Amino acid sequence: MKLVDQCRTKQVLDYIRDHCPKLDQSQPAQGKGKGKKAKKQDEPPPDDNVCDLCHSMKILHVEDDTLKVKIVESEVSGVRPYIVCCIVNDLHFTEASFKKFIQMQTKLHDTICDKRNVATIATHDLNKIAPGDLLYTAKAPSALSLTPLSRxxxxxxxxxxxxxxxxxxxxxxxxxxxxxxxxxxxxxxLEGKPKYPCLEDASGRVISFPPITNSEVTKMSHESKAMLVEVTAHGSLGACRSVLNKFLQEALLLGIGDSQESGYHTLTVQQVKIVDLEGNLKSVYPSRTDCGFEDSTDVKVYRLPKK
Structure with a gap:
């Protein structure tokens, strides 16, 4: 009754299709096919106070004024060539949830990142990054300079x-x-590496030195309201995507994207493009194939069309 009272017709039907037993076994294939087809279309986000029966991830399409990451392929190709990024908006941390958030990152580094051998996750307070595009490159150890975390x-x-x-x-x-x-x-x-990878903001400051540390300048805190998430790898772009998928899923379930205590949470994610120095698109995250969460029946992903 709570579902009927608070949700739109489509959400009620989605819930019935996903959770209720089917009496006529000859019909599910058709309904299931329609469901898959519908997922490929842009869906409107749930109203803020409408459906509290599932977690919701809202993916915002990249806009012209969204920051981009320019990759210097000639520098990073033999060092750490793969990077994906996204922005998470509307953060609502408490001191307790922020502590869990840091613990979550440590856990992911030890598990899905295989102690940073597969990939490395870095998070930055977006409001502490100089406005403009970022540059992903590599420098000689003596040329790279940053103020490391906690230094x-x-x-x-x-x-x-x-x-x-x-x-x-x-x-x-x-x-x-x-x-x-x-x-x-x-x-x-890093042993024996002739160059070290780094991410610079538009002012030329190094804000990330993977796989070791971030900059103290863009350090996250429980007061952060938006963050840039960066994942780098030396093996494959797919590894970066898999790790960032898992990071976003865990962040959603932690409830860092809302202040509600209903047990179901919302996370708002902004796409970010990776381009070469000429502006040619190399990748965008999250793409259509990212954030599937097939193993989770209580997460809905809404991809918002461009305005």
């Missing part, structure tokens, strides 16, 4: 690697263990 001064890539290596050795001796912990356990991913 007070800038380091070159070379200095940071040496500093982290010294800290790792000191910690290992102090704890009398033969393994590294925290960020130090990823240092081997």
């Amino acid at each position: 007070l001064k800038p380091y070159t890539g070379e200095q940071l690697f040496q500093q982290l290596t010294a800290e790792a050795d000191a910690l290992r001796k102090e704890k009398k263990r033969n393994v590294y912990s925290g960020i130090h356990k990823y240092l081997y991913l």
Whole structure:
């Protein structure tokens, strides 16, 4: 009755088709086919106060004024050539949910990212990024410079690697263990690299140094209202997409995109394009094939058409 009272006819029928037993087994194939066809079309988003019987992800099509990431393919091709990004708007963190959000990223790095061997996730407070397009490139260790997370001064890539290596050795001796912990356990991913990958904002500041750290300048907090999510990999673009799909699904289920306590949540995601230096499109995320969530029956994805 709650469903009938609060939801539109189409949502009621969708719920019946997905959850109720079918008496006539000769008809489901036709209904199922129609359902798949309908998914390919742009669907209007649910009203804010309409349906609370499923999680909702709203995907906004890229607009002319949406930031783009320009990739310097000649620099990153032999270093870390793959990157996808998106923007998540309308964040509603509490201190408790933000702590869970950070823990979620750590868990994903250890699992689906295979301890950052497959891919690396970076999140940035969008409002702390200089307006304009981003540049994904690679630089010599001595030429790359950023203020790393939780550090007070800038380091070159070379200095940071040496500093982290010294800290790792000191910690290992102090704890009398033969393994590294925290960020130090990823240092081997940079060993012997002639260039380090980095993401720069329009002002030329390095905001990300994958797979090691982000910049303190664009650090997320529980007060952040919008974020840029970046996933990079050395193996394949598909790995980036799979990891970012999982990240968005987990972020949706955490409820960081709304302040409701109904048990069902909403997340608003803005597409971001990756282009080469001439402006030719290399990829866009989320595309039509992303965010399928076939394994989750209580998540609806709404793709909003361009205005």
